[in-house]
Amino acid sequence: MALRVDGVSVTYGPQVAVDDVTLEVSSGEILALLGPSGCGKSTLLRAIAGLEPVRHGVISYDATDLAAIPLHRRGFGLMFQDGMLFPQQNVGANVGYGLRVAGMNKADQRVRVLELLEVVGLGGFESRQVATLSGGQAQRVALARALAPTPRLMLLDEPLAALDKSLRESLLIDLGSILRTTGTSAIFVTHDQGEAFGIADSVALMNDGRIRQQGAPREVWDNPVDEWVARFVGYTSVLPASLLMPYLSDSELRTSVMQGGDTSQRMALRPNALRPDPAGLINALVQFVTLAPDHALVRVDVRGWGNMTVLVDADSAVAPGEHITLRLDSAGCALIP
Numbered sequence: 001m002a003l004r005v006d007g008v009s010v011t012y013g014p015q016v017a018v019d020d021v022t023l024e025v026s027s028g029e030i031l032a033l034l035g036p037s038g039c040g041k042s043t044l045l046r047a048i049a050g051l052e053p054v055r056h057g058v059i060s061y062d063a064t065d066l067a068a069i070p071l072h073r074r075g076f077g078l079m080f081q082d083g084m085l086f087p088q089q090n091v092g093a094n095v096g097y098g099l100r101v102a103g104m105n106k107a108d109q110r111v112r113v114l115e116l117l118e119v120v121g122l123g124g125f126e127s128r129q130v131a132t133l134s135g136g137q138a139q140r141v142a143l144a145r146a147l148a149p150t151p152r153l154m155l156l157d158e159p160l161a162a163l164d165k166s167l168r169e170s171l172l173i174d175l176g177s178i179l180r181t182t183g184t185s186a187i188f189v190t191h192d193q194g195e196a197f198g199i200a201d202s203v204a205l206m207n208d209g210r211i212r213q214q215g216a217p218r219e220v221w222d223n224p225v226d227e228w229v230a231r232f233v234g235y236t237s238v239l240p241a242s243l244l245m246p247y248l249s250d251s252e253l254r255t256s257v258m259q260g261g262d263t264s265q266r267m268a269l270r271p272n273a274l275r276p277d278p279a280g281l282i283n284a285l286v287q288f289v290t291l292a293p294d295h296a297l298v299r300v301d302v303r304g305w306g307n308m309t310v311l312v313d314a315d316s317a318v319a320p321g322e323h324i325t326l327r328l329d330s331a332g333c334a335l336i337p
């Protein structure tokens with residue numbers, strides 16, 4: 001066990017920014033804290049860091065309450081969207097900051113700085129001025145600086161948000177592999193689903209200050225606990241299960257629906273839940289088509305169901321105004337409890 005957040009609330013005046021949150025990060029685990037803008041992710045991270053007072057609840061590390069322990073003695077590394085490097089210092093001095101503060105001797109500092117620059121792929125950069133770095137290089141320096149004192153937990157607040165898409169993708173992979181090879185536990189705050197699911201062992205979905213669901217990425221994808229979570233993780237429609245029952249071929253899912261026995265049961269559908277099929281029994285009218293290099297998303301209207309999104313192969317030509325038939329594929333369906 002490592003970090004435990006137990007019933008924690010944080011308020012700004014009358015506003016409750018973090019509302020009774022409980023979560024755990026075990027040793028070596030990467031937890032992604034995912035949610036829309038303003039849901040309270042940064043506030044929770046700042047409370048864990050010791051930058052925000054906790055109104056209710058307890059934050060502890062290895063069963064020690066952190067309430068009386070200030071930021072610099074918690075042993076946590078911090079990294080933000082803007083690396084906040086010290087502009088007057090060169091790269092080596094930036095990376096060595098935490099080591100100087102900890103009183104490490106000069107020779108050991110130098111060894112550690114060079115080692116960390118290698119880890120983040122910036123070997124040979126120690127004398128460079130911060131102002132001459134690209135955005136991606138600056139974030140690598142910020143990562144090296146945070147990792148240098150061997151933090152027991154890294155707190156990362158949207159560390160890639162200021163970078164362009166392709167750099168974000170490659171740095172995400174590097175970041176994940178650096179955290180894993182150094183065995184560093186981490187909380188990674190993001191509003192980007194792809195980032196969260198791409199890096200994390202566990203994902204906590206937050207909305208309105210509360211954790212709505214926490215679990216392994218696959219578990220959250222396959223078993224969203226409610227409609228909000230379902231839509232947030234990419235389900236595009238939610239319909240009464242009774243409407244879909246006649247088209248479900250998967251016997252296990254049919255049994256679950258029947259066992260639920262409750263006529264208000266709902267089912268969430270991803271775009272891959274509906275597949276074009278000449279023998280399909282669901283009639284749909286194509287409204288518009290959005291092309292991507294390897295697939296297309298087709299907006300259709302199904303009578304009684306409303307607008308639905310359908311995933312089709314990039315080379316299967318469908319056009320607005322066309323009538324097509326679809327079948328229901330249980331692989332893209334989830335029953336909402």
Ligand SMILES: Nc1ncnc2c1ncn2[C@@H]1O[C@H](COP(=O)(O)OP(=O)(O)OP(=O)(O)O)[C@@H](O)[C@H]1O
Binds near residue numbers: 015017036038
């Ligand atoms: N210092 C502050 N004073 C007052 N209200 C604040 C303060 N910081 C944040 N808030 C409010 O608390 C709520 C949560 O903000 P927070 O920054 O934690 O959200 P977030 O999920 O990190 O959002 P984003 O992804 O946009 O950064 C918001 O409604 C915000 O306006």
